[in-house]
Amino acid sequence: MRHLIAIRLAVALGALCATSRAGVLPDDRADALFHRYEGGGIQIQGPSILLRKKLGDSVSLSYNYYVDSITGRVDTVTGASVDAVSGASEYQEHRTQHGITADLLHGKTTYSAGYIGSQENDYDAKTGYLSVSQDMFGDLTTISFGYTYGKDTVGQRGNPDFAEPVTRRNWQVGVTQVLTRKLLLGANFETSESEGFLNNPYRKVRYLDAGEARGYGTQLERYPHTRTGNAGSLQLKYYLPWRAALDGSYRLYSDTWGIIAHTGRLAYVQPAFRRWTFEGRARYYTQDHADFYSDLFPYQNAFNFLGRDRELATFTSVSLGATATWEFPVNRVSFLQKGTLNLSWDRLRISYDDYRDLRTIAVTPGSEPFYTLDADILQFFISVWY
Amino acid sequence: MTMPRTRSTRTWLALMLATATLPLTGCGSIEPWVKPYEREHLADPIMSFAPNPVSSSYLDHVLESREGARGATGSVGGGCGCN
Numbered sequence: 516m517r518h519l520i521a522i523r524l525a526v527a528l529g530a531l532c533a534t535s536r537a538g539v540l541p542d543d544r545a546d547a548l549f550h551r552y553e554g555g556g557i558q559i560q561g562p563s564i565l566l567r568k569k570l571g572d573s574v575s576l577s578y579n580y581y582v583d584s585i586t587g588r589v590d591t592v593t594g595a596s597v598d599a600v601s602g603a604s605e606y607q608e609h610r611t612q613h614g615i616t617a618d619l620l621h622g623k624t625t626y627s628a629g630y631i632g633s634q635e636n637d638y639d640a641k642t643g644y645l646s647v648s649q650d651m652f653g654d655l656t657t658i659s660f661g662y663t664y665g666k667d668t669v670g671q672r673g674n675p676d677f678a679e680p681v682t683r684r685n686w687q688v689g690v691t692q693v694l695t696r697k698l699l700l701g702a703n704f705e706t707s708e709s710e711g712f713l714n715n716p717y718r719k720v721r722y723l724d725a726g727e728a729r730g731y732g733t734q735l736e737r738y739p740h741t742r743t744g745n746a747g748s749l750q751l752k753y754y755l756p757w758r759a760a761l762d763g764s765y766r767l768y769s770d771t772w773g774i775i776a777h778t779g780r781l782a783y784v785q786p787a788f789r790r791w792t793f794e795g796r797a798r799y800y801t802q803d804h805a806d807f808y809s810d811l812f813p814y815q816n817a818f819n820f821l822g823r824d825r826e827l828a829t830f831t832s833v834s835l836g837a838t839a840t841w842e843f844p845v846n847r848v849s850f851l852q853k854g855t856l857n858l859s860w861d862r863l864r865i866s867y868d869d870y871r872d873l874r875t876i877a878v879t880p881g882s883e884p885f886y887t888l889d890a891d892i893l894q895f896f897i898s899v900w901y
Numbered sequence: 902m903t904m905p906r907t908r909s910t911r912t913w914l915a916l917m918l919a920t921a922t923l924p925l926t927g928c929g930s931i932e933p934w935v936k937p938y939e940r941e942h943l944a945d946p947i948m949s950f951a952p953n954p955v956s957s958s959y960l961d962h963v964l965e966s967r968e969g970a971r972g973a974t975g976s977v978g979g980g981c982g983c984n
Contacts, residue, residue: 546953546954546955546956548955548956548959550959552963563955563959565954565955579955652931652933653932653933653936653937654933654937655933655934655935685972687972687973691950693935693940693943695935696935696939696940696942696943697942697943699943699948699950701950703973703974704973705972705973706972707971707972744970744971744972745972746970746971746972746973747973748973748974750950752948752950754942754943754945754947754948758945758947759947760945760947760948762950766970766973766974768969768970768971768972768973770969772969774969774970776968776969776970778970784947786947792947798964800964800968800970802968802969802970805969826966826967826968826969827969832964832967832968834964836960838953838956857953857956859956859960861960863964863967865967888967892960892963894956894959894960896953896955896956898953
């Protein structure tokens with residue numbers, strides 16, 4: 516929990532479900548991935564293993580094992596995770612996650628169910644998932660519905676009596692549509708509801724206080740106990756005449772905390788040299804701050820709800836990335852159909868418009884420079900199909 | 902425990918349902934305009950929306966854990982202590 520910006524834990528089910536298509540079961544494959552994130556004063560790394568296997572013609576099972584090992588620094592004044600602030604304390608965390616999914620194919624309909632369990636020293640999450648997908652119109656259209664239910668327990672290190680619940684519900688609907696012989700459309704809508712202890716038990720907000728030497732005091736943040744968000748996205752993928760693909764997408768998000776966000780993404784995929792495939796991508800994201808967010812409140816307990824999480828601030832995020840894939844020969848291994856080695860790198864920059872960098876000691880609180888996060892995201896993985 | 906639902910949520914749910922069921926109307930009268938033998942390009946692995954689900958899900962969640970927006974990425978997430 517204390518890692519604040521650690522990787523969202525539910526990688527597993529997303530990975531397990533992302534390949535689901537109605538009418539066809541996902542390929543039998545195994546992926547072994549090593550991931551590393553470094554930026555903002557923290558390093559997160561670990562493995563992710565995905566195994567998928569069909570049982571007969573109508574059932575497919577998959578399992579995912581995922582680990583985050585986190586090393587970082589946290590500001591002892593505000594609880595914020597920032598790089599090497601004076602007075603920062605170093606911490607280490609370890610999180611383990613297991614996920615399973617079963618897909619059942621019946622005619623042109625695929626039914627899926629899954630479960631994820633995630634544990635770390637101060638956060639426990641259990642998530643269940645159900646979905647159904649249907650092919651129609653000569654397999655030009657695939658429609659899917661999904662429902663997710665999660666039950667979490669928030670803990671606090673050093674306080675064994677602290678155990679606050681969080682309940683999560685998500686509804687998803689998706690459509691994949693063949694538009695032309697070279698053009699695919701994907702559309703997704705998702706509504707999410709969360710209820711319970713939604714803030715971080717360690718992080719503090721700051722407020723003006725002339726009695727303090729640095730000009731501001733701190734108090735624990737306080738969030739609303741409910742949050743409802745709606746997201747809608749459109750994605751187009753086009754096959755170019757020289758065997759390459761262009762991928763563009765847009766997403767609009769809004770929620771009851773006042774956040775409105777826009778996401779745009781563009782990617783280009785180019786096979787080359789018989790066994791290689793290269794992908795380049797760019798992503799742009801921008802959001803307005805939550806209604807109860809402030810970098811510096813005017814006084815203690817200024818409002819009912821108080822937040823200084825930079826995830827809730829106004830900012831722009833830009834990332835550039837590339838992936839190189841090499842398909843290695845598998846003809847000496849009789850049970851393998853295909854194998855790839857993949858190296859992926861993304862560079863992320865987040866520029867905040869109302870979150871200030873407290874490493875600069877300002878004469879007047881609120882005049883510090885705005886914070887900028889730079890991060891590198893590295894992935895190396897091997898995939899085999901059998 | 903019953904979760905409180907806003908009017909906005911109900912509207913979105915209704916919209917999602919309506920959008921998803923719209924193509925069901927008049928099923929029998931629609932002829933596939935891209936025949937199976939014309940889908941060679943669409944079947945190419947480079948046209949997959951998620952050719953490497955482990956990788957794309959990981960990247961999605963790295964980004965989402967630093968941003969306020971979430972969802973509608975085509976994959977499903979669970980809970981975490983990353984707030």
